[in-house]
Amino acid sequence: MGLPQSLCLLAAILLTTWQTAETQLAFVERAELTVLPGPLVQSGTNVSIRCEAKITYNTMASLNHQYMFYKDDKMVYEKNTTSKERLISFPILGARVANSGTYKCSVRINTSDRESEQKSLTVEGLQTPSLFLNKSSVKEGELVTATCSAPKEIGSFVFLFYEGVKEVQSVFTSSNTVNINLKFDTAGNKSLTCKYGIQLRLGMNFSAHSREFHIHVAEVSITPSIVIEPNTSVTEGDNVKITCYVSGTYQNSSEVPLLLVKGGNVKVEGRTSISFNKIMEVDDSGEYECKIVIGGLLKSVNGAVRISELFSVPVLTMDPLEVYEGDMFSLACHSTNIAHQRIRKNDVKYSITRNGNILNQGDFSGKYTTTASTSSNGNYSCAASAKLIKKNSEVIVFKAKVLVSQPLINVYGSNGEVIVGQSFQVQCHCENGSLPITYTLMKNKKPQRSVTIQQPYKKALFNVTIMKKDELSHFNCRAENKKNNTKESEMLNATVIVPVSEPMLISVPDFRDVTEGTELWLICKVTEGSLPITFKWFRRGTSKPLHTRTVKDKFANYTVDSVDGDQSGTYYCEAGNKASNKMQSKESTMEVKMATWKKALIAALCICTLLVASIAFLYHRHKAKRGKRETATELSVKPSSPKSDDSLSVSLAHDTEVYNAHKVGVDDGGRSVWSERESESDTDDQSGEEAAKDPDVEYTEVVHPLPADSSRVPLRKGTDTVYSELQNSSQGVADNSGYGSVEYAQLNHDLPEPV
Numbered sequence: 105m106g107l108p109q110s111l112c113l114l115a116a117i118l119l120t121t122w123q124t125a126e127t128q129l130a131f132v133e134r135a136e137l138t139v140l141p142g143p144l145v146q147s148g149t150n151v152s153i154r155c156e157a158k159i160t161y162n163t164m165a166s167l168n169h170q171y172m173f174y175k176d177d178k179m180v181y182e183k184n185t186t187s188k189e190r191l192i193s194f195p196i197l198g199a200r201v202a203n204s205g206t207y208k209c210s211v212r213i214n215t216s217d218r219e220s221e222q223k224s225l226t227v228e229g230l231q232t233p234s235l236f237l238n239k240s241s242v243k244e245g246e247l248v249t250a251t252c253s254a255p256k257e258i259g260s261f262v263f264l265f266y267e268g269v270k271e272v273q274s275v276f277t278s279s280n281t282v283n284i285n286l287k288f289d290t291a292g293n294k295s296l297t298c299k300y301g302i303q304l305r306l307g308m309n310f311s312a313h314s315r316e317f318h319i320h321v322a323e324v325s326i327t328p329s330i331v332i333e334p335n336t337s338v339t340e341g342d343n344v345k346i347t348c349y350v351s352g353t354y355q356n357s358s359e360v361p362l363l364l365v366k367g368g369n370v371k372v373e374g375r376t377s378i379s380f381n382k383i384m385e386v387d388d389s390g391e392y393e394c395k396i397v398i399g400g401l402l403k404s405v406n407g408a409v410r411i412s413e414l415f416s417v418p419v420l421t422m423d424p425l426e427v428y429e430g431d432m433f434s435l436a437c438h439s440t441n442i443a444h445q446r447i448r449k450n451d452v453k454y455s456i457t458r459n460g461n462i463l464n465q466g467d468f469s470g471k472y473t474t475t476a477s478t479s480s481n482g483n484y485s486c487a488a489s490a491k492l493i494k495k496n497s498e499v500i501v502f503k504a505k506v507l508v509s510q511p512l513i514n515v516y517g518s519n520g521e522v523i524v525g526q527s528f529q530v531q532c533h534c535e536n537g538s539l540p541i542t543y544t545l546m547k548n549k550k551p552q553r554s555v556t557i558q559q560p561y562k563k564a565l566f567n568v569t570i571m572k573k574d575e576l577s578h579f580n581c582r583a584e585n586k587k588n589n590t591k592e593s594e595m596l597n598a599t600v601i602v603p604v605s606e607p608m609l610i611s612v613p614d615f616r617d618v619t620e621g622t623e624l625w626l627i628c629k630v631t632e633g634s635l636p637i638t639f640k641w642f643r644r645g646t647s648k649p650l651h652t653r654t655v656k657d658k659f660a661n662y663t664v665d666s667v668d669g670d671q672s673g674t675y676y677c678e679a680g681n682k683a684s685n686k687m688q689s690k691e692s693t694m695e696v697k698m699a700t701w702k703k704a705l706i707a708a709l710c711i712c713t714l715l716v717a718s719i720a721f722l723y724h725r726h727k728a729k730r731g732k733r734e735t736a737t738e739l740s741v742k743p744s745s746p747k748s749d750d751s752l753s754v755s756l757a758h759d760t761e762v763y764n765a766h767k768v769g770v771d772d773g774g775r776s777v778w779s780e781r782e783s784e785s786d787t788d789d790q791s792g793e794e795a796a797k798d799p800d801v802e803y804t805e806v807v808h809p810l811p812a813d814s815s816r817v818p819l820r821k822g823t824d825t826v827y828s829e830l831q832n833s834s835q836g837v838a839d840n841s842g843y844g845s846v847e848y849a850q851l852n853h854d855l856p857e858p859v
Contacts, residue, residue, distance in 0.1 A: 130161035131216035137209050139223045147229035148256075151196040153181075155209035155220060159190065170212040176205045176305050199227045201309055202259030202302050230311035231256045233263075235298045241320045244291055245401020252298035252314065253281035260303040266313070268295055289402060291323030326352035326360065330394040330407040339446055340414035341491035344384050346407065348394035349377035363395040383492055384411045415452050416441035418470070418488040420497040427476045428505045428538075428586055437470035437486030437497060452490045458482045476504035508537035511583040513593040516565055521599045522576055523683045525569070530596060532564040532581035544582040546592070551582075573600045603683035604633030609676060609692050619697040624667045628677035628689065629659035637681045644674040644691065672696045 138154040145151060155171055171192040173181040181194040196203050208222045231254045238249040252263050263282045265273045275282045288294060296317045301310040331347040338344055348364045364372040364380055367390060372378045382388060389411040395404040416439045427433040437454045454470030456463050459482045464472050470488075474480055484500045515522055516531035532543040543564035544554040555564050570576050579596040611618070612625040628639045639660040640649040651662040664671065674693045680686040 130159065130167055130213050132211050132213055132218040133158040133160055135209055135211045135218045135220040137207060137220035137223050139207065139225050143224050144226045144228070145199055147200055147227055147231070148198050149227070151199045151203070151225065151227075153194040153196065153207050153209075153225075154191060155194070155211065156191045157211040157218070159211075159213060161213075167213060172210045172212075174208050174210070175203075198256075199225075200256065200258050201227050201230050201304070202257065203227050204309075205305055230254070230300075230302065230309065232312050233298055233300050233314045235296065235314040235317050237296065237317050237319055239319065241322065242288065243322045243401075244289060244324045245287055245398060247285045247287050248319065249283055250286055250296060250298070250317075251281065251283045252300065254300055254311065255280055257300075257302065262301045262303075262308070264299050264301075266297045266299075287401075288319075288321040291321050294319050294321055324398070324401060324403075326350055326396065326398075326403070328362065328394040328396045328403055328405045330364075330392065330405050332392075332407050332409055336408060337410040337412070338384055339412050339443055340385050340493050341446070342384055342411075344382060344388075344409060346371075346380040346392055346409070347377065348372070348379070350396060361397050363393075363397070365393045365395060366390055384409070385493060386411055386413055412443065413441060414443050414446060414493050415439040415488060415490055415495070417495045418454065418486050418497045420456070420484060420486045420500055422484075422500060422502065426505060427502075428507055429476050429478070430507075431476050431504070432473060433476055434471065434473040435484060435486075435500075436472075437488070439488050439495075447490050452488050454486055454488050456484065456486045458484050478504070480504060505538035505585070506536050507589060508534045508541055508583040508585050508591050510534075510591045511543065511581050511593040513579070513581045513596050515596070515598040516563070521601055521682070522570065523601045524573060524603060525571060526683070527567055527569045530566045530568050530579060530581070532566070532583065532593065534583050534591070537583065537585050539585070541583055541585045544584075546580050546582055548578050570600075573602055576600050601634045601681065601683050602632055603685045604630045604637055604679045604681055604687050606630075606687050607639070607677055607679040607689040609689040611675075611692065611694065615692050615694040617697075618667055618694055620668055620702070621666050624664040626662040626664070626675065626677070627659055628661075628679060630679050630687070631658070633658060633679065633681050634683070635681070637679055640678040642676055642678065644676070649678075667696050669696045669698075 134157070136156045136158075138156070140152045140154065141149070153173055155173065157169070157171075159167075159169075161167060167186060169185045169187075169189075171183045171185070172179055173194040183192050185192070194209075204225055204227045206222045206224050208220050210217055210219045233252050233254045236251045239246075242248050250265060252265065254261075257280050259278075261277050261280060261282075263275045263277065264271055265284060265286070272286065273284055275284060286296075296319065297313045297315070299311050299313045301308040327350075329349055329351045331349075333345045333347070334342075335344075346364065348362050350360045350362065359375060362374055362376065362378050363370055364378055371392070372380045380392075389409055392407050392409065393404050394407070395402065418437050418439045420435060420437050423434050423436070424431075435456055437456055439452055442449055442452060453468040455468065456470065456472045458480075470486060481503045482501075484502055486497045488495050488497075511532050511534045513530060513532055514520065516529040518528055522528050530545060532545070534541060539560065540556050540558045541564075542554055542556045545552045545566040545568075553566055555566070557564055564581075566581075568579065576598060577595050580593045582590050582592045584590040607628050607630045610627040610629060612627065613622065618624060626641055628641065630637065635656045635658075636654050637656075637658065637660075638652065638654040639662075641651045641662045642649055653660045653662070672695050674691045676691045677689045678686050679689075
């Protein structure tokens with residue numbers, strides 16, 4: 105596809121899009137409804153409901169407008185148009201009352217729509233209905249057809265028919281005409297009218313009555329008659345005959361149906377004449393009705409019969425009222441009222457039955473005595489009869505009560521286990537025994553609490569708490585459902601769980617004697633508690649136990665094979681059993697001591713250290729003493745090649761009195777033969793350098809003179825040799841061996857040994 109074709113396609117797409125967008129610009133701004141000629145008009149007026157829309161649109165020629173008209177929110181008219189017409193009418197020709205209501209309109213263009221405000225229209229004046237009967241004269245019971253109509257009206261109707269002012273029938277219909285059938289049970293001139301109502305939104309709107317329509321109802325010359333013989337008031341056992349027949353003339357009197365009815369029940373039916381014969385009972389008293397039914401005609405006549413009792417309904421009584429198995433009981437049957445003018449007391453015969461079987465065959469006294477047992481249970485009743493009249497008493501349902509059996513006692517719930525110190529429930533129950541049963545909880549043969557059970561689904565429960573294990577066997581229960589007849593259960597027996605006592609934590613060896621490397625036993629022990637018991641060992645600062653054991657004993661141990669110093673700390677233990685209680689021991693602190701071999705090693709090391717230190721100290725002390733002797737005298741020695749102005753002096757310079765008192769070689773002036781020099785402390789460095797340059801050494805032997813006071817210190821004779829390195833003059837010539845020459849100076853002395 106070339107470039108020109110692509111541009112054309114793009115232009116077409118843009119044009120189509122623009123047109124679509126332009127079409128979507130059309131919308132409805134508002135819609136306005138008008139009711140003409142006005143909101144209130146008379147019936148038959150032509151009404152126009154107009155809807156005018158204001159629309160904003162583009163230049164597109166074709167627009168789809170949709171106008172919808174609503175009456176009471178139900179659409180009644182719709183019109184679609186593509187013209188630019190903005191006013192659409194909904195015509196109502198000859199408006200009727202049914203057109204009354206609230207109107208509105210809606211205008212839609214594409215997806216834009218608007219509704220108008222609601223306007224009301226009220227149409228007044230219902231058409232007067234017309235009434236027509238197909239006959240103007242009928243006989244009693246003959247049917248006549250009545251027609252009521254309002255041909256100009258529309259809507260939902262209800263038509264009402266009246267005989268005089270009495271409404272006789274109503275019909276609901278959507279038609280404006282209705283037909284019904286009427287019949288008249290009494291003779292005479294009748295006046296009929298009708299009216300109708302139309303259902304509107306706010307209620308029913310009724311018309312006026314139609315004109316009266318008169319009809320004559322002729323009497324049918326036939327009537328029913330009733331005869332009661334021998335009398336309308338009789339006594340039970342008397343025979344009464346009731347006759348029902350037709351009197352008067354009719355087209356075919358022999359075919360007239362008759363009914364004898366009492367209380368809605370047809371006793372006899374037939375034609376022309378019927379009769380009813382019966383030996384009367386009290387229940388036969390009442391009104392009897394004789395009826396004739398001819399087509400739609402119904403005529404009747406009533407007759408009443410009053411019947412007095414010959415004897416009253418018998419009453420069955422039982423003595424005693426509460427009977428247990430094995431007890432004697434009696435039944436008696438009698439009638440309280442007897443018509444003595446008609447019969448004697450002995451004329452009434454009584455019989456007692458159980459489950460329909462006569463018990464006292466041949467005995468009519470109405471008395472029966474027997475022993476209560478399961479075979480005597482059943483439904484008892486009695487019958488009284490005289491002069492062919494039989495009456496039955498009400499039924500007594502008898503069931504002998506059962507004495508309580510030996511009650512059972514047990515712990516209710518909690519798996520039948522009892523925890524010392526905690527509340528539990530004890531249940532007492534009898535497998536046999538009639539309700540109500542009174543249960544009493546006993547402790548050491550003394551009543552504690554009682555409860556009476558009335559319904560079979562109830563339980564006799566007692567709350568109990570024991571403080572000792574053997575206390576449980578002191579309880580039992582007693583049951584009673586008859587005075588002075590009680591039964592007691594066995595003693596209560598159940599599993600008793602004793603909570604654990606406070607545990608004691610013991611260590612072997614004792615916490616105070618634990619050393620590294622030893623085996624440690626931590627024993628947790630309780631004095632009381634049901635087995636099994638769970639023991640746990642803890643170290644303070646840790647939430648999880650160090651060890652857990654469940655044993656069937658009152659103690660358990662936790663063994664540490666080899667204790668180290670890191671296991672020092674505070675320990676405690678817990679004990680618990682099925683009682684769900686946990687007891688904690690007192691805390692014990694363990695300080696792990698150092699092992700003996702470590703102590704010995706440390707002691708040995710300490711001794712060795714002290715020994716070495718002592719030796720070192722003595723050595724250094726000895727060396728220091730000798731050093732003091734050697735450095736006590738400063739020597740001044742001439743070098744092997746001295747200069748005229750360079751001399752080496754040696755002098756004694758010791759702190760002691762001995763050495764300070766003498767000089768080596770005393771001249772006449774009291775001075776040493778050696779020239780005395782100043783301290784060489786500030787020339788050491790220089791001397792060292794010179795020594796390094798000239799290693800020539802002279803040895804000089806010095807003779808020590810005796811001290812002036814020889815009695816002060818012990819004397820030591822001998823000759824000390826002092827070695828003094830004498831540096832040659834830098835101007836001198838070194839010998840071929842490279843060593844300095846040595847000059848000995850022998851000091852002969854008798855000086856005391858330095859201390």
